[in-house]
Amino acid sequence: MQASPVSSRRSTPGSRHIEATSKEGATTVAFDFGRLQVRDRAVYLFGTPGQERFEFVREILARGMDGAIIVVDATRGVDAMTRHLYDRLKELEVPLAFMANKCDCPGAAPGAISRDLPGETVYPISARNGENVYAALDAFVATLVAR
Structure with a gap:
């Protein structure tokens, strides 16, 4: 299994979205x-x-x-x-x-x-x-x- 780059960002106060990158591109996991x-x-x-x-x-x-x-x-x-x-x-x-x-x-x-x-x-x-x-x-x- 290959690790994917992951980044975290906030879209609204109090919320957090995790983005994982795969061969299809970035996908939000939240x-x-x-x-x-x-x-x-x-x-x-x-x-x-x-x-x-x-x-x-x-x-x-x-x-x-x-x-x-x-x-x-x-x-x-x-x-x-x-x-x-x-x-x-x-x-x-x-x-x-x-x-x-x-x-x-x-x-x-x-x-x-x-x-x-x-x-x-x-x-x-x-x-x-x-x-x-x-x-x-x-x-x-x-x-x-x-x-």
Whole structure:
């Protein structure tokens, strides 16, 4: 096993992100938690890394969750891990939404994500500049409230 360079940075006060470098480039390895009000409801967001080694955390969080959002890099599309997460959450009958991130980047193809996940809701967003993030979250919460 080869060691990877790792760096630590803070994105917001009190948060720390670890970046590990692999042959695919830098990837952020971080758990995150947030609470906000959407449609007069308290929404608790748990962010987990997409790497396979964190599957046990996602299994714990899946117990009792009202819905799940899978963030997909719109410049890379649906990969094997995204497909695995999708299949597992469908098996657990968890309501899903997809956020196609990096739609502000050259080469972004949110339509390709929609084609790869027929019948699923895909919201184009940019986490970098916040474009459509709250609107997408609001729309997804509306589908959960309607259930």
